Amino acid sequence: MPRNDSLEMGELTDTAFYILLSVVEPKHGYLIMQSIESMTNQRLTVGPASMYTTIKKLLAAGLIELFDDDDDKRKTYAATAKGMELLRKNVEWRKDMVRHAETIFQLKGVIER
Structure with missing residues (x-):
């Protein structure tokens, strides 16, 4: 069964989420x-290969674009x-996910509110 690309389904991987947010x-x-x-307090590190692969996908999907800043040495x-x-x-989806988990945890006594 072929794997659907998450961007085609409207979903962002954590890496794509943080790049787009950045x-x-x-x-x-x-x-x-x-x-x-900085945003993740060093909990998430994205290396150049992963970042540029994801940027390529975000560009192809029309979610980001090259920004003309008159700097020929690097792409913005x-x-x-x-x-x-x-x-x-x-x-919003991620907020819902957290709410669902908190509700289940609370019902099972895993966490208190």
Whole structure:
């Protein structure tokens, strides 16, 4: 059975989520990696190969675009309107996931509110 690409299904992997979140304001590759590490308190590190593979997919899906910043030495990326909408939907979905888990944990006595 062929594996569907998560972007085609409107889902973001953690790496794609953080890259897209990072380029809400235009950033170049190295700054994207630094932003992700900073946001996650170094719990998530995205290496160059993984980052550029994901960026290529995000570009192809129209979720990010090259941002013209007159710097020929490095590429800068920015989220598109389509990317921002998908990011918002994913944030809501992830909030729902946490609420579902908290409800089950509470019912099973795993955590207290």
